[in-house]
Structures are given as structure tokens and as C-alpha cells.
Amino acid sequence: MSFGMPILLTLENLVILLVGAGGREHAIAWKLAQSARVEKIFVAPGNGGTAIGKKVSNVDIGVSDFARLTKFALENKVNFVIPGPEQPLVEGIHTAFRKIGIPVFGPSQKAAQMEGSKTFSKDFMKRHNIPTAAYENFSDFEKAKTYLKSISHRVVLKASGLAAGKGVLIPTTAVESLNSLYAIMVAKEFGTAGDEVVIEEYLEGQELSVLAFSDGYTVIPLPPAQDHKRAFDGDQGPNTGGMGCYAPTPVATVKVLEEIKRTILQPTIDGMRRDGFPFVGLLFTGIMLTDSGPKVLEYNVRFGDPETEVVLPLLSDDTDLAEVMLACAEGRLDSVHIGIRQGFAATVVIASGGYPGSYVKGKEITIDEVSP
Template sequence: MKIAVIGSGGREHALAWKLSQSRHTEKLYAVPGNPGMADIAECVSGIDIEDNDAIVKFAKDKEIDLVVIGPEVPLTNGVVDALSAEGIKAFGPTGKAAELEGSKVYAKLVMKRYGIPTARYEVFGDAGRARVYVRQMRQPFAIKADGLAAGKGVILTKDADEAVAAIDTIMTDKAFGEAGSRVVIEEFMQGEEASVLAFTDGKTIVPMVPSQDHKAVYDGDKGPNTGGMGTYAPAPVITPDIMDRVKKEILEPMVEAMNKEGRPYKGCLYAGLMITDKGPKVVEFNARFGDPETQVVLPLLKSDLVEVMLACIDGTLDKTPIEWSDGAAVCVVMASGGYPRSYEKGKEITGLDAAKADGDIVFHAGTKNVDGKIVTNGGRVLGVVGQAENIKAAVDKAYEGVKKISFDKEYHRTDIAHRALERL
């Protein structure tokens, strides 16, 4: 099969890496891809991945059999609809189904309508009314931009002053553009966060190995939120009993709800969860693979990813066995100094060949090839993954890989998987 992966980040590199291992993959394209993906796929630049017509034309010209969409914007733009209309198989939800991520307001309304556990909330399209509300309530809140904000549109606040400042940042200063035209103001949920991604064909749901992201930029979960500074899987906070509740109380009801809404959901359904003393509650839904969760979940997948994706598209997931490794995986993100605020690009990266020679898994996220040299080209630059028989060994392996790689002003957290290690 000829397969194309849409996107250029660490998640897309992980997807391409896993797809390249399939017995069905004859030719792999990455649009636009990155220098790391170039080792396993033909990278194709010059195509706007947010232009559905351009993606369809490329797929038709190259006679692509399967298109795998990584980022959220093409999905919410309806690229799956456009490809499907031309008879091209595409992994991911339709544009209407992807609104589950595209609009936090819509997601909350669906959860409320169908009784899916989540935080209490209010929606505001007027900054003045939002300010009045948080000053009256005087409690911790999560202030969320309604639309897509590259995983950074949530501000956690401890009191009314911080909540007002967050509202101003999102709605008045437009820190996230038009995504902040409306805000969802949620009660602050106490507990431990975790992510459960699931394959679904719109009927059958198969949860993946649970993982935990580290959003805050600094050790000890301090500092501003990022797109994710590291992940590990499995996350022990998701016990077998909790996973059973997640499937029965959250994943299955949501897929059923989307069918009732006339928006059948196929692809990867990502549930960001808070494990509270009353059980799992939804923080957010995403309509695609997580980043950097994908970088630790897919290394643990023993089954053929192409076969699983085709089953999701064709509605045969119930007939497709999916197997997982018993071990663990840990991803440490190597970032540009200053991220998630201003940072410099163009720093030469050394040690990649040494890491590769030692068999380390290194996913490129923000890199660029300049005259044969790999340089930094983003805030999150690399994801170094350690895979081993348990979390402790995987942590050690990941950080051993990190030590081999360097670039000017490189920064990474030193405590990835600390919650899992504290449970040992």
C-alpha cells in the first residue's frame, strides 16, 4: 500500500515510524514531514496541509491508498470528508465529528446532554460578564479558549485575580486568536490527570495503553503549560477498575452520543481525564492522536497499525485483535531554551547519529535540515523515547538517550514519570 502521513511533528514521526513497520506498507510519504521522518518516508514539501483540495490532489496524483492525518486543524477543516468523497481511505473523524475538539463549548454541551462525567462549567462570549462571574464565585478555575489553540489554550487559576487575568489574556489580548472569542470557565478539578486514547470504528472501542503527559514546563509541574514536556505509559493511576469505568462511563457513551448527534466518530478518540476521588472525569476530548502521548503509546503496540486503521475505517474493529507489549515507554522532550515563550531557532543538533547507532528511539518534532546539518526549528525539538520492561528502566533508558544529544540552550525536564516512580 501507498500511505501518506499528514503533518510534521513528533506525533507524525511516531505514526510514520510505526506505519513503516507494517507488512502492508510499500511506499510511505510524509507531508511535509521532517528530517527524522526522511529516514523512513519521502518528505513532500510545498503542500498546504490546511488546503483540502491540495491534499486530495496529492493523494490522487500519487495513488495513495491510505491517508493518516496527524494535526487537528486539517481534521476540523474536513479533510477526511474531502478524501472520502474521492474514494480515498483516510484515518480520522469527519469535520463535524472533529468539532468535539474544535469547540470546547460543543464538547461540553454533548457531555452534559448525555451524562458524561466532566467538570461543572459556564460559557461566556463577553469578557465583562466572564470577569463578573469569576469575581462572584471566588474559587479556582480552569479558563479555556473555546477553539483550537495547539494544546495551550487552558489557563489554571487559583483565585479571582488570576481568573480575570486569564480571561483578559484569552478574550481581550487574543493570545490564541479567534479561538478565544468564547471561553469555557470550569470548576478546578482535584486529582491526577491521565490520557486514554482509543481506536474506534464508530461502534467498537478499543482503548490504548493509558499514558500521562507532563504539561508544565518546569520540574515539579511548575511554570506555564506547554504542548507537553514528556510522557510515559502505562500510567498506573489508570488501574484496571478505572479503565473499565473510563470505557463504560466515558468512551462508549461518547461514541454513542456522536452517533445520536448525527456525527459518527471514527479514528482515534483522545480522552484527557482527571482521576478524582469520585472517579474519572473528562478534562477534554481531542479528535486525533495526542502529542507527545503517541510517542509512548505506539512503541507498545504489537499489532499492525495499518490493519488497525483500516478496521476503524471499514467498520470491522470488532474482528481485529489488538495486542500490546507488557513493558513501558517514556518520552523526554528536548526543547529550545525559553519555550513556551520566545526562543531561538537554527541551533545545530549534535549526537543524533550516536543515539541512532545505539538503537535509541528519537522522534523529531521541531527540526530542519540546513545544508546537511540538522538544526532546531521549533519549541519542542525532539522526543527521546526509552522502552523497557518497566517504568524505572524506561526512564533510565530515555535519559541515557538524552545525554547523547545536545544543542545550544537545550532544555528538558528531569522528572518525567515522577508520579509513576513514586508509586514503586
């Protein structure tokens, strides 16, 4: 079942519009270009890596400029759209392209709220008995402050809205907790993302990321990754979108992965479908392995960055990423091959000075030839 998506089985060639500008999009374009079905990949706006890729060219259009993106797609015979970052998904890129008859690998705007609103996703998990940290949601600073003063256990504070992976604060004292709450809700350190806040119990354990394809029914997880978010050496400094990552992580045994699929991934996909917003695309679930079992930290509704850069190279040569994505959009994920090669992959992020705070963008870098 394709949830109303157009069927593309008769198409021989794919002209793809990949939306985004990160290392994630470079990795996706690299793997897509290996498909015999892919004729051309336009990346909007792209980066230096995608500028020199096989079958790939950049297009100077922003990720949220739906009017120009749809116009370009029609003019250039694009027949498949792949959004990379969360922002256009939350803003409704899926609807914008469905209106002109072009299918999208990615969730609807409603389903994208699983990442766009942490209060929404936490309430979803509670409703469907998906294991996660105990929590309370607040939209009023004074009520949130009163709650913090009434508890003694350690907490994590999360801006509910999109904050580029930086809206999670982990205080170590009661004073830090109150200061963190003020930073999110009053000082608006993360802008309107902090209009609501989730205050949840601090979980101890090993953290991992599971990226999984889904067509709204079937869910197929990829090798589990572990990223490291602190900005500085020794796991110090503020949280970032990720400074490095490797996969597969040895903390996730076969037994653990089976439990994650049974208690988290499949119930999530089934719950979203039952609630009327089926998930089609790539679900990226952050998970903590606690003494009482795996628990969800957060959902993301797209490929992770830097996780994508280590997971996609682990797909076997005979795995056609374009075909897998089409199968998700067409509701036939159970009919395609997804093979995993033996081995490991790792990536390190190079960031401009000052990141994740104030920093200069667009600096030119030069790298030497890299051997495969």
C-alpha cells in the same frame, strides 16, 4: 458499518499519505512501516526523523493545503490518508479526500468539533451525562467577568478554540482569574480561539490520557499515558503541548480503566453516533481521576503528542497498525487484533528556547546513533 467509507479489503498494498510534521508523525510512520501491507508512506511535510524512515519520504506540502495534498495523492496513487494534527481535521480534510474517493483515518469535520470547540464538547458531555467538571460557557467578556466575581471556588479557564495545547489557564487567586480572562478574551493571547471561553470548576486528582481506536461503534483503548505539560522543572512554568510522557501510568488500575470505558469512552462514541456525527479514528481523552470518579477534562480527535511516542511502542510486534486503522475506516474494528506488550515507555521533549511563547523554529539538531 463503514458510514459510507470505501472498502479496501481487496487491496494488497497501501500507499499512505500521513499529514503532519511532529514526533507523533514519526512514531506513526515507524509503526506503519512494519506492516507488510504498506508499500509506501508519504509524510507531508514531515521532519528529519521521517526523512530517513523505512518506506518513508517527505513531501513539502503544508497540512492545510488541501488542494495540493489531494493533487499529490491522485498523482501518486495514494489510497489511504492519515491526518496527524488537529488543524486539518477541524478544517475538513476528511471531506476533501472523500470527494476524490480516498478514505481517511480520522473523523469528519463535524465530529472534529469535539476538539475544535470546547464549548461544543462540554455541551455534548452535559447532554449525554458524561462525567466532567461543572462549567459555564461565555462569548461576552463582561458577562464572564461578572460570573467570575460571583463565585468563590477555584476555576480553570479554557479558550474554546484550537490553541496548540496552550489555551488552558489555571489561576490560583481571584485576581489571577480576572487577569486570565482578560488575556484570553480581550488581549487575544490565543487569537480567535479565545472568542469563546469555558469557565469550569478546578478538579483535584491525577490526570491521565487515554487514546482509543473507534469505528463509530466499537472502542478499544490503548495503555493509559500521563504527560507533563509545565515548561520547567518541578512542574513550574506555563502549560505546553507536553514536555514529557510515560505509559502505562500506574494510577490507572484495571478497575479504573474499566470504569473509564463504561462511563466515558463508550457513552462518547454512542452519543456522537446518535447525534449524527459518528466518530471514526483515534479519540484521545484527557481524564482526571477525582475522589468521585474519573471525569473528562477534554477531547482530542487525533493521536496525542507526545503520548503517541510512548503508546505505539507498547503495541505488540504482531499488531498491524495499518490494518487497525483500515478496520476503523471500514467499520470492522472488532475483527482485528490489537496486542499490548509488557513493559513501559517514556519520552522527553526537547524544545527551542522560549517555548511555549515566542521561539525560533527549524533549528538543526544532531543526535548520536541510538541502540534499540
